[in-house]
Amino acid sequence: MASTAKPRQSWAGLWNISFGFFGIQIGFALQNSNMSRIFQTLGSSLDDLPALWVAAPLTGLLVQPIIGHMSDRTWLGRLGRRRPYFLAGAILAALSLILMPLSGALLMAALLLWMLDASLNVSMEPFRAFVGDMLPKDQHTAGYAVQTAFIGAGAVVGSIFPYLLDHWGVANEAAPGQIPDTVRYSFWAGGVALFAAVMWTILTTREYSPDEVRAFADGGEEVDGGQTLRALASRSLTSSVLWIAAGAVVVAVTEIYALEKEVYLLGGLLIAYGIASIAGITMAKGGRSSNMLSSIVGDFSGMPPLMKKLALAQFFSWSALFIMWINTTPVVAQYFFGSADADSAAYQDGANWVGVLFATYNGVAAIAALTLLPFLARRIGKVRTHIAGLLCGAAGYASFFLFKDPQHLLIAEIGVGIAWASILAMPYAILASNLPQQKLGIFMGLFNVFVVVPQLLVATVMGSIMKALFPDQPIYTMAFAAGVMVLAALAMLRVEEKAQ
Template sequence: MTAPRRRHQSLAGLANISFGFFGIQIGFALQNANMSRIFQSLGTSLDDLPALWVAAPLTGLLVQPVIGHFSDRTWLGRFGRRRPYFLAGALLAALSLVVMPLSPTLLVAALMLWVLDASLNISMEPFRAFVGDMLDRDQHAAGYGVQTAFIGAGAVFGSIFPWLLEQGGVSNVAAPGQIPDSVRFAFWFGGAALLASVLWTVVTTREYSPAEMAAFDGAAEVDDGSTARVLAERRSIAPLLWIAAGAAVVVLVALAGLEKEMYLLGALLAGYGMASLVAIRAARAGRSPGLLGHIVGDFAGMPPLMKRLAVVQFFSWSALFIMWINTTPVVTQVFFAAPDAASPAYQRGANWVDVLFATYNGVAAVSALVLLPWLSARIGKARTHVVGLLCGAAGFASIFVMPDARWLLVSEVGIGIAWSTILAMPYAILASALPQRKLGIYMGLFNVFVVTPQLLVATVMGSITRHFFPTEPIWTMAFAAVTMAGSAVAMLRVRK
């Protein structure tokens, strides 16, 4: 007997499933394009930016696997499986966007970045699994393509809105220690748009019940106890090595006088090792794996395809985070000759960064709907991702030869193509290869390889910048170009 299939979704149905991501990405875009500007406006130095940004990846690292685990096991009747998390995260994120530009001090702004990123991650992680829940495998590529288009469109709106407000007469300058009206109003608009778009998806979609999901996926939905077996069979030497690595990082920071935020990296390595030891001992004692056991066990038991894609993610997201942290100081200092955050020229340069970010996101939206389907049909998803990553590396490298700020729009085309493949291809490949009952937790664990390189950039890049080119942040873009090219090389090992 043939198993029942999920309903084939029209373009409108695909749009309803992912429309909430439009608002979520508005929030991320406002954060990515403006937080360095807010921090510098409130008095931080260029060297301290990575330390302040560390909240964002750390929050994603902690929140996404937990939300993925619980959303796999949630069913609230007509409220569904993933939608409660969409809505809770959107409410918290909207409130954070309202409060953020009112921050009176640098400490308050840093705390609000933590809350904002946690809230956005609560909404975002289930959206990745939601596409897999709602679509059969033959529509995964289309579903993630439409999701990427909404991500690009939302990011365009979020990135360019402060600039548009300035063109409309809203003040783009502020007294020292203050945030311009153009930024404040953009954050408030973003909060309203985020909440409205997530509500659209919540209202217009109906999730499949656990019984329907079991009928669709059959044996794949049966818990075979593999997590407990993986944990019980693991040796204790690996967790001890993680603990030793963390201790080594802490000692190195203390002896070499490295940036203090690198202590966080050591703590995370040691913390994972200790968590693994606890989970292994619990499994050997015959206890059922709880939250900690499932996260550790599923991380250790990732499918080979996911491990290879993880390497690609590590390199590509390293490049992206370098870009998000450093584009504002690079553009304002190199192309606008304005390192002082209180100067009008700096504010003009910062607004031009909004235009640049809007450009690469707009290119990504068009690429996801036009270029990626055409290219992947001819050379496959894996090679399409290779091409996109190489375009991104070329975009970063081209920044060094652009004669003025307007020419940076050309660089953003290559970065935008890379962004479209980063957001679509790994998830389309992965969703078709994972068991449905663990789609949420695996998507959350896959995010580890998005945020771990960001943590490394946030903890290590400050030391590199300070020691090698303290007054020339443009050299961070050379690091971005090299790491993006490294991700393309790693992608050559991935076969669907």
């Protein structure tokens, strides 16, 4: 079959392809800026916050590779291969957002966080591949920039909603153990907005058929799925056993030194991956070529070198982001509004201000994605642009130690916003131009493992570190965030950018 080029998309086409992410990010923003507040309102202590947040990244770790693998192999007539997952995830996420403010206990809130994050990941993961599916290589940067702009815009709406409702007269305080009306109404409105935005993309786009995808010339080098499984079948079980041994060591150290109970999860995940690897290798050796587990394990172990180098930078940058999402509310409430009591008016005012701060960095990201990042990428390349963005984020986190007035934190959020825009756009633009088209979903899903694993690491070990070194002083989490963001920038020095 002769190769053909994908047609270029107009700005209207770019809008339609990514508008659903506007709604998805409203959901993520409501989750990120309000879940610590909800947990503390329902009785959680500061030390227990990381454990309650574990459900979100753990869900992403399991869901994204599976959805990526499945969406590469799905074709449901007029719905296509990515859009069925957009629809299913949007329905479940909207339901979770509507139910979350009705939580009357920590367990219910934690379970709904798990359901919300799972649903958001079901919709989000195929959206990353969708941009690569629909656009030629020379539009990848523009496509991911538009997607990032919608992410920023959606996050602004989701983050600032409680603050605006408070100023419009909606009650921002409630009886002890009750979620304020500002949060309740924000979640309900967010559920409606999420569903409507995803439906817009579903109804205004047409996916390329499998035959059309195979005919396109710009999807990267074709990959033989059987070759991946043959390579997996040739592997020994040594590395799998080492993963299990590492997990056992983590569990033993946690028990011996009485570390926080969340660290057991980290050990359990290492053991689980070792067992999954053994199962995948064994099935591949037995000639079972169509099983999902072997395909995922084989693709993970056979990631392209460029993807492995980018993964290290992702690991560090998302560690910093997750530290910020968990800890910004207690940091701002305690150090800038003078209260660590979740039932106090000062704490609720601080929590609302965090919504403004999060809206600010997301607004900066939306603007930077369409202006600063494309400008820099054309002149210094995507890799150097990403390094500069990460260093801006490190400076933003470090400046929390310099400011005393909460208004001045808006300056810090400019640096964070530039970093956020770069993290959401540059790695994916680099990857989409260098990955095989027919495996774009699974590789994007596996790449997002390095978004999720650092979140799990933060959720499992940060509590122990802070309790041992800086008890009741959450401000020092911002120093950790700044440090690991610098490590992300250093990791990008290993990435070589290919000329397009």
